[in-house]
Amino acid sequence: GENVEQHPSTLSVQEGDSAVIKCTYSDSASNYFPWYKQELGKRPQLIIDIRSNVGEKKDQRIAVTLNKTAKHFSLHITETQPEDSAVYFCAARTSSASKIIFGSGTRLSIRP
Amino acid sequence: DTGVSQDPRHKITKRGQNVTFRCDPISEHNRLYWYRQTLGQGPEFLTYFQNEAQLEKSRLLSDRFSAERPKGSFSTLEIQRTEQGDSAMYLCASSSSTGRNIQYFGAGTRLSVL
Numbered sequence: 001g002e003n004v005e006q007h008p009s010t011l012s013v014q015e016g017d018s019a020v021i022k023c024t025y026s027d028s029a030s031n032y033f034p035w036y037k038q039e040l041g042k043r044p045q046l047i048i049d050i051r052s053n054v055g056e057k058k059d060q061r062i063a064v065t066l067n068k069t070a071k072h073f074s075l076h077i078t079e080t081q082p083e084d085s086a087v088y089f090c091a092a093r094t095s096s097a098s099k100i101i102f103g104s105g106t107r108l109s110i111r112p
Numbered sequence: 113d114t115g116v117s118q119d120p121r122h123k124i125t126k127r128g129q130n131v132t133f134r135c136d137p138i139s140e141h142n143r144l145y146w147y148r149q150t151l152g153q154g155p156e157f158l159t160y161f162q163n164e165a166q167l168e169k170s171r172l173l174s175d176r177f178s179a180e181r182p183k184g185s186f187s188t189l190e191i192q193r194t195e196q197g198d199s200a201m202y203l204c205a206s207s208s209s210t211g212r213n214i215q216y217f218g219a220g221t222r223l224s225v226l
Contacts, residue, residue: 006154034214043116043203043217044155089154099145099168100215102154 002027004092006103013080014111021075021106023090030092033066033073034100039086047088048075077108085110114138116206116218124224125194132190133221137206144187145215146179148172149201155217158202161187162209194225 003026013019025033031052036044050057050064050073057064061080066073077084090103117136125131137144143162147155158177160168163184173179176194181187191198201222205215 004154036217043219045217046214049212049214091154099157099160099170100155101157105152105154 002030002092002094002101004090004101004103006090006106008106009104010107010109012109012111015080015082017080019075019077019080019084019108021088021090021108023073023075023092023103025071025073025092025101027092027094027101028071029094030071031095032093033064034091034093035064035075036089036091036102037086038089038105044089080108080110082110082112084108116204116216118202118204118218118221120221121219122222122224124226126226127196128193130190130192131194131223132188133202133204133223134186134188135204135206135218136186137204138208138216139185141206141208141216142184143207143209143213144181145205145207146187146189147203147205147217149203149220150199155203158189191223194223196225199223199225 006023034049037047038044061078063076087105091100093100119134145160146158149155159179161181176192179189201220203220204218207213207215
């Protein structure tokens with residue numbers, strides 16, 4: 001069935017360094033890949049997304065890359081700041097209407 | 113707050129009781145989704161509506177679970193004869209079929225079954 005694997009489950013980086021989170025998906029029909037950030041006790045919030053016709057997308061300190069052949073996609077956060085500490089979820093969707101399949105999350109901690 | 117709202121935010125119940133949660137989507141959104149999230153995991157899809165029609169249900173949604181969206185606006189999720197394994201955060205999301213169809217999440221209802 002549809003599955004999204006996410007690694008690592010926890011990540012600790014020094015403030016100012018970069019953080020990379022990697023995901024793989026199983027359904028080759030997936031065509032939309034959002035990333036959500038969830039702070040403790042709060043709702044998941046979309047931070048960036050990428051569609052299958054694009055290989056890379058950047059928004060300030062956040063970038064996402066997609067390799068459709070390998071069914072891999074990654075989140076890159078540069079110049080990390082304390083407010084980047086949260087749980088990050090990758091996800092995949094196969095059509096414009098269908099459910100989102102989420103990864104299991106990465107708890108990112110930024111060390112001062 | 114004009115985002116997705118959920119009520120109640122917390123619910124404590126005894127095993128065997130019925131509970132009902134409500135979700136109010138963003139007003140112009142015609143799609144509404146229910147997810148369940150347990151500690152340390154990503155949200156898992158439960159069911160999805162387009163307007164008032166329930167178009168997809170997960171195998172996770174046992175016979176004890178029922179969802180409705182009678183007027184195509186707010187939705188309710190009912191769990192009958194609750195079990196301890198039902199304890200989780202129940203998240204609602206909404207999206208519009210026009211544009212980018214981004215799903216926006218509510219803050220969730222945390223259910224604890226004692």
